[in-house]
Amino acid sequence: MSNLEKLETRIQKDLDIIRSPDRSWVRASYAPNGDKAIDVLIVGAGQCGLGLGFGLMREQIGNITLVERALSGFGQGPWRAFARMRTLRSPKHFNGPDLDIPSLSFQAWYEAQFGEEAWNELGKIPKELWNDYLTWFGQVTRLPIRYGVEVTSIEPDAGGLVKATLSSAEGIETVHARKIVLATGADGNGDWLVPPLVARSLPRPRYYISTDDIPFADFAQKSVAVLGGGASAFDNASVALEAGALSVSILVKRLGLHRVNPHKWTEFSGFLNHFRDLPDRDKWRIMNYILPMREPVPPETFDRATAHRNLEMRFGVEVRALRHAGSKIEIETTTDTLHVDELIVCTGTRTDLRARRELAGIVDEIALWSDRLGDIQANDPHSLGDFPYLGPHFEFVEKVPGAAPHLRNIYNLTSGATLSHGPSGASINGLKAAIRRVVDGIRRDFFVVDAAAFQDELLSYAIPELDREFA
Numbered sequence: 001m002s003n004l005e006k007l008e009t010r011i012q013k014d015l016d017i018i019r020s021p022d023r024s025w026v027r028a029s030y031a032p033n034g035d036k037a038i039d040v041l042i043v044g045a046g047q048c049g050l051g052l053g054f055g056l057m058r059e060q061i062g063n064i065t066l067v068e069r070a071l072s073g074f075g076q077g078p079w080r081a082f083a084r085m086r087t088l089r090s091p092k093h094f095n096g097p098d099l100d101i102p103s104l105s106f107q108a109w110y111e112a113q114f115g116e117e118a119w120n121e122l123g124k125i126p127k128e129l130w131n132d133y134l135t136w137f138g139q140v141t142r143l144p145i146r147y148g149v150e151v152t153s154i155e156p157d158a159g160g161l162v163k164a165t166l167s168s169a170e171g172i173e174t175v176h177a178r179k180i181v182l183a184t185g186a187d188g189n190g191d192w193l194v195p196p197l198v199a200r201s202l203p204r205p206r207y208y209i210s211t212d213d214i215p216f217a218d219f220a221q222k223s224v225a226v227l228g229g230g231a232s233a234f235d236n237a238s239v240a241l242e243a244g245a246l247s248v249s250i251l252v253k254r255l256g257l258h259r260v261n262p263h264k265w266t267e268f269s270g271f272l273n274h275f276r277d278l279p280d281r282d283k284w285r286i287m288n289y290i291l292p293m294r295e296p297v298p299p300e301t302f303d304r305a306t307a308h309r310n311l312e313m314r315f316g317v318e319v320r321a322l323r324h325a326g327s328k329i330e331i332e333t334t335t336d337t338l339h340v341d342e343l344i345v346c347t348g349t350r351t352d353l354r355a356r357r358e359l360a361g362i363v364d365e366i367a368l369w370s371d372r373l374g375d376i377q378a379n380d381p382h383s384l385g386d387f388p389y390l391g392p393h394f395e396f397v398e399k400v401p402g403a404a405p406h407l408r409n410i411y412n413l414t415s416g417a418t419l420s421h422g423p424s425g426a427s428i429n430g431l432k433a434a435i436r437r438v439v440d441g442i443r444r445d446f447f448v449v450d451a452a453a454f455q456d457e458l459l460s461y462a463i464p465e466l467d468r469e470f471a
Contacts, residue, residue, distance in 0.1 A: 051097025189416025393441020
């Protein structure tokens with residue numbers, strides 16, 4: 001038996017030890033057509049979706065389904081797709097979806113294959129290994145995952161249910177659920193930002209965004225410009241240079257790179273668990289300070305890019321015009337004009353619920369932060385008012401009270417939860433705190449909504465425990 005097989009045996013024993021109370025208790029619900037409804041549909045099988053699915057199953061909420069747009073093996077987030085860093089940004093000791101069960105941790109998985117000494121020598125976690133760990137995690141916890149399935153719409157259904165339209169290679173289907181949780185990552189409440197000037201000036205095939213399947217092998221002996229000054233910009237610049245690019249210019253609007261990381265300050269139990277409990281104005285004040293600063297480029301990312309002599313960093317540069325110039329792209333900036341062969345846009349994400357087609361049928365009903373703190377609009381240069389305003393368990397909230405009660409059954413475990421709940425929906429550091437809050441909310445609702453039925457069940461309960469004869 002291999003060390004990994006021994007670990008998997010240990011995991012099953014650990015889960016048996018903590019299984020109490022081991023009783024299936026959630027009452028079945030049925031759609032109008034008579035089909036049994038799913039208790040929880042989780043959209044996304046990355047680190048958040050997997051952790052949430054595991055958390056629900058630990059509470060004997062087992063009638064769940066995870067759907068993942070990507071195919072099996074590539075559905076654990078961006079790690080084998082557009083994540084072009086060599087390692088995770090987070091320290092290796094941060095817990096992921098294991099929810100504090102040591103045998104399910106990345107460390108246990110890694111040591112089972114490479115040994116304790118290798119773990120001690122490891123710096124940050126290689127991204128491919130994190131993807132492999134997440135794939136294994138879904139398998140060893142026996143989560144019901146359907147790959148290659150995309151949710152195209154979410155709508156209210158009769159009987160307090162919600163329904164989702166699923167699209168896959170097998171066709172279109174509708175499923176009914178008591179709860180739906182969006183665990184769709186960094187762009188789950190919007191999309192990847194393309195500056196309007198770029199979108200207006202160049203056709204889409206003429207430039208790339210950081211999430212594209214970029215043919216870097218074709219960049220050999222070509223000049224490249226990268227828009228943006230974050231870690232992703234440096235990652236993409238590095239890959240282009242490693243592919244043999246003639247030159248790479250990183251164009252940054254800021255006068256320099258951020259050096260201080262206020263996000264790291266938030267990494268303590270009090271903040272991660274109780275930021276959500278602060279008054280709205282305090283939440284707004286804190287996040288209005290943190291979010292615009294973004295995170296600095298990690299030292300190892302900076303070193304990787306700057307190891308190349310043909311990398312140029314231009315700070316305090318704003319793009320004024322973009323145009324075709326024969327086979328080149330002409331970039332007119334506030335300082336001079338560049339002519340490059342390729343352009344990569346790495347300007348992050350934007351929060352805009354209207355960009356999510358699965359929310360098209362309910363988007364007008366969802367409360368935003370701008371609806372709750374109207375006066376912030378007078379000073380909101382970073383569009384934080386576009387973030388959804390979420391309830392205590394990550395559920396959407398009605399824009400008009402009483403007008404859309406189905407929203408309380410749709411949860412938003414994405415980066416869009418940041419303003420309401422702090423680091424949570426797309427970051428490892430806040431993952432376990434966020435998952436526990438969502439699980440608590442779903443478990444509570446399933447009990448409270450059916451409390452009358454549980455009382456009837458109690459009154460009819462007549463299984464004797466004492467089986468002794470006595471006079």
